[in-house]
Amino acid sequence: MISEPVTIPARRGKAVLVNAGQAIKIINTHGSQVVDTWAFVADKLTEFMSLEHARATMLRLRPQVGDVFRTNKRRPILTLIEDTCHGVHDMLLAACDNERYGLLGCTEYHDNCTDNLHAAMAALGLRAPETPSPLNLFMNIPWTEGGALSFDPPTTRPGDYVVLRAELDVVVAMSACPQDILPINGTTGTTTEAHFQIVTPGSA
């Protein structure tokens, strides 16, 4: 069974409870929207998906289908079970924040994924204990042999998606990244909505 699509509004965040065994399908509806994604253990928010812990066992800079994301206590929390993007997701960079836009030249408040995370959790009556390094879905940050990174335009198409299976009861938070200065959401600086659906196995 798959739920109706829920909107992650452009430049905003949304959080949802996903029970162990369920999965969340996160959809790049319009084709060029990065979605910063976090997962917190539902009954213990101080335990959360930690990419620096996950990398030690995934042993990859980008995820492949079958890869298990782990928490800061090394427990499996999400498994990537489908991906139409061939792993072009970023696991290296922090969520944008107002300070980041200041460094990019903004002199007034700019929507940002860090604030979106905390607002999305607050909308469920929850408080994220910190801002973990997010899984930046659909974000194209290639590396060179020498280790140089760059902010590249997306390689995704409308409707591209990932499916992440919850290994624990988790709160998944997502932010439709409002980055409109660097080209990670496309070179036109257009930011759009995205969508997610909850997949419950075993029921037709």
Added chain:
Amino acid sequence: MISEPVTIPARRGKAVLVNAGQAIKIINTHGSQVVDTWAFVADKLTEFMSLEHARATMLRLRPQVGDVFRTNKRRPILTLIEDTCHGVHDMLLAACDNERYGLLGCTEYHDNCTDNLHAAMAALGLRAPETPSPLNLFMNIPWTEGGALSFDPPTTRPGDYVVLRAELDVVVAMSACPQDILPINGTTGTTTEAHFQIVTPGSA
């Protein structure tokens, strides 16, 4: 002026206050010892060196001399001003913790860098608010073009060092990594002490 060397005991941690403008020289005394390193703003421990934030402006997987590490609030905190190791330091992996050694087959408590961080801070009467992703000095984690990572033996020699200049008054915490299962401290599984010195410019 440079202080006498201070010992980071084998398998243990040590923290020290470094004032803005001073630098810390961290020495791989015996040549094959990884030193996990953190930096916290002295008067605001909730602000600390954050590699996921630093990568967004460094734009590198490994640091080069001149690179500026930033905090989780995007402020410069440490600058790499000398490095005899040609940048072979890890910025990708979490500090080891007891859970990590459990995954590696240990059935009893194993010394670990996470506990060493918190013990080192506690020895100064301080409390680290979380365990940030550390700068793993002298740790050799290469990547492939396809993004595969591996835990490789060190490439360092006895006496190799880095010098990090403090851009703010900071507490630097270091842990002589007790990893003796994977070969990051050498293939013999030997863990050793390391040393640091505080460098104060402008005084002979």
